Amino acid sequence: MDSLWFSVICGHHVSPFTMLDFDQSCHRKHGFSLENKLVFGRKPYKQALITARVVSPTQLAIVPSPDKEPVDPDQNHVAWTSVKQERWEGELVVLGEIPLWLKGTYLRNGPGLWHIEDYNFRHLFDGYATLVKLNFEDGRLIAGHRQIESEAYKAAKKNKKICFREFSEVPKHENFMAYVGDLAKLFSGSSLTDNANTGVVKLGDGRVVCLTETQKGSLVIDPNSLETLGRFEYSDSLGGLIHSAHPIVTDAEFLTLLPDLLKPGYLVVRMETGTNERKVIGRVNCSGGPAPGWVHSFPVTQHYVVVPEMPLRYCAQNLLRAEPTPLYKFKWHPQSKAFLHVMCKASGKVVTSVEVPLFVTFHFINAYEEEDEDGRVTSIIADCCEHHADTSILDQLRLKNLRFFKGEDVLPDARVGRFKIPLDGSRNGKLEAALEADEHGRGIDMCSINPAYLGKKYRYAYACGAQRPCHFPNTLTKLDFVEKKAKNWYDEGAVPSEPFFVARPGATEEDDGVVISLISEKNGGGYALLLDGSTFKEIARAKLPYGLPYGLHGCWVPKK
C-alpha cells in the first residue's frame, strides 16, 4: 500500500483548502493523516487546491498492484500499469481555461486492471474495465474513476482467479472434465466475459451503457457515481453471443451488427430509443470465407449501413482453445478476399456487395453518400483507420510489447483508408489513403468526428497518430480531408487516449468545439487535456492525482 490515493474525508466539502487544513480536518474526523500524499496541487504541493468529495478510505475496496518498484521506467509506463485503486473522485486544478459552455461529463472506458493476485494478463484487451469521468461545469473540472462491477470482475476478485473467458485469457481448468464442462458453457455463452471494457455510449433516453464484444457485456452505469447499475438486457429473442463493440448511437436509435458464426453472415439490427428490443433491419450473407469477418466497428451513411467483411475472420477453433493463438479468436484468410456490403436502412435490402482490396481495421471513422447533379446517390465513401492489411497490430497490443519500448520504431504503419463503393452495379470498390500518411506519422487509430456529421460529408476527424520512433500511437492529430493536412499534438513519452470532439452549442463550423483526451505521462503522472477543435492548440489541462492506465473509447453526457 505504498501510494494509495484517498479521495478524501467523509461527508463534507472543503474548497479551496490548504494541505494543512485538509490534513487536520482529516485527522480530527477520521483519525488518519494523509502525510502529504496529495501531490497534485500547484507547487508548492502542500497546497492542494482541490475540492474534495469525501469517501472514507475504508469504503474503498483497494486493489493493490503487484507491480514491483519501477526498475526501468520504459517498462513501467503508467499507461500499461493496472489502476492503483478501485475508485477515486476529486476536483482538479485547471491550468488554462475551460470554456464556460462546456457543461457535462466526458466518460471514457477501457481495460485498466491487468492482473488478479499475482497472475498477470497478456493482452491490452484482457483488462478489467476502468471507467473515468471528467465532469465540466462553470470552468471547473471534477474527475473520477471507478472499476466496472461486471460479473467477471467480481468473480475474479472473490475467487482470486479469472473465472470467465476474456479476450485472450481463459480460466485455468483443474482437470480435463472441468475443461469439457467449460466448452459446453462456451456454446451457451455462460463462460464468456461480461467485462464491458471497450466503450461507453449514451442512449437517446439517457441511459449510459458500457460495452464490449460480448452481448452480455452491456452494462448500465450511473454517469455521476460511475456505479454499475446492472446488465442491459436485450428483450428480443435474437440470441447470438457477440456483436460489434461500436454500435452507432443517435438520439433516435442504436444500430449494431450481430455476426452469425453458424451460417456466415451478419444481422443488421436497430433498437429504437427508449426500448430494449432490437429489430432486424436485414441480413447480409458473407461473400467469402468460412466465417464472418471481425466487425469491431462499422460505418453508416444517411440511408445505408455498410457491413465490412474483413479477411480477419472469427475462428471457432481458436475460440475453443485454452491458449491464445497469434491472432487470438481470429484467423487471417487472404484467399477469402475482402468485401463491403451496403444495406438500405429503410428496406433492409443489400443494394450492393463489392470486393475491395484486403484490409485490416478496428475503427471506421465515418461514411457518406456521393451524388450526381440530379441528386442520385452514385457511390459511398467510407473511411477507416487501416493497417495495410497487416494483422501484426494485434500482437503489438500485447502488454509485453507495450511495456517494452527501447526507442525502436516498431509501431506498424497505418493510414486513413478511404473506400469508394460504387452503386452502379460494379463489382469492385477502391481503397486509397485519404491523405499522405506521413502527415500523421504513419500511425492512425482511435478516431472521433463531430457527431453532427455522422453519415454525412465531413471534413475533419480527430485521432491518435504517431511521432516516430514509437511503439504505440503517441500523438493527437486533427485530420483535414479537404486540405489533406494534419495538425499534430505531441508530449514526449506521453500516451494520449482517443481525442474526443465536443461541439460548442450553436456552432456552425464543423470544428467549432473542444477535443478532450486523457494523457498518461512517462513519469507516472497524468492529466486531462483540452484542445481547441479548430486551432488544435491547448486551451486547458488539469493534472490528475496519479496517471491512469490507457483507455479506449468515450462518450459525452451533456448536462440536462
Ligand SMILES: CC1=C[C@H](O/C=C(C)\C=C\C2=C(C)CCCC2(C)C)OC1=O
Ligand atoms: C478491440 C477489442 C477487443 C476487446 O474484446 C474483448 C473481448 C472479450 C472479445 C471477445 C471475443 C472476440 C474478440 C471474438 C469472438 C469471441 C469473443 C470471445 C466474444 O475489446 C476491445 O476493445
Ligand SMILES: CC(/C=C/C=O)=C\C=C/O
Ligand atoms: C488501441 C487500439 C485499438 C483499440 C480497439 O478498440 C489500436 C491501437 C493502434 O492501432
Ligand SMILES: [Fe+2]
Ligand atoms: Fe474500438
